[in-house]
Amino acid sequence: MLRSTSTVTLLSGGAARTPGAPSRRIESLKKKLQQKQLLILQLLEKISFLEGENNELQSRLDYLTETQAKTEVETREIGVGCDLLPSQTGRTREIVMPSRNYTPYTRVLELTMKKTLT
Numbered sequence: 001m002l003r004s005t006s007t008v009t010l011l012s013g014g015a016a017r018t019p020g021a022p023s024r025r026i027e028s029l030k031k032k033l034q035q036k037q038l039l040i041l042q043l044l045e046k047i048s049f050l051e052g053e054n055n056e057l058q059s060r061l062d063y064l065t066e067t068q069a070k071t072e073v074e075t076r077e078i079g080v081g082c083d084l085l086p087s088q089t090g091r092t093r094e095i096v097m098p099s100r101n102y103t104p105y106t107r108v109l110e111l112t113m114k115k116t117l118t
Helices: 002-011 021-067 104-117
Strands: none
16 A cells, blocks of 8 residues: 555655645746846847947948048059179180099098098
8 A cells, every 4th residue: 555655745746735835936037027128228228229330330430431532542563673794605614623633432431441440
């Protein structure tokens, strides 16, 4: 018998509820809803204020850009000239390359001989 009673208690949600509990919950939810609606109204008011301020600043900017003197910069293509002296055709540059009088293998042998002597 105890077993069936405990099963019914678990299925019904546990302890018995007081008759005023649902109405208190409804009242608290209504109060939260009113607070949220008030917050929404305050935010909408702030948005409309900021939109008005934005429009005013945009109109000021438009006025200033229209009344500001426009200076046109004169541009033209200018070539930079450089008069070079004509070069003498008979004269050429000579490039002196260093000459080696040894092969790499002989140089390695020389270096290893120096190391062994010291």
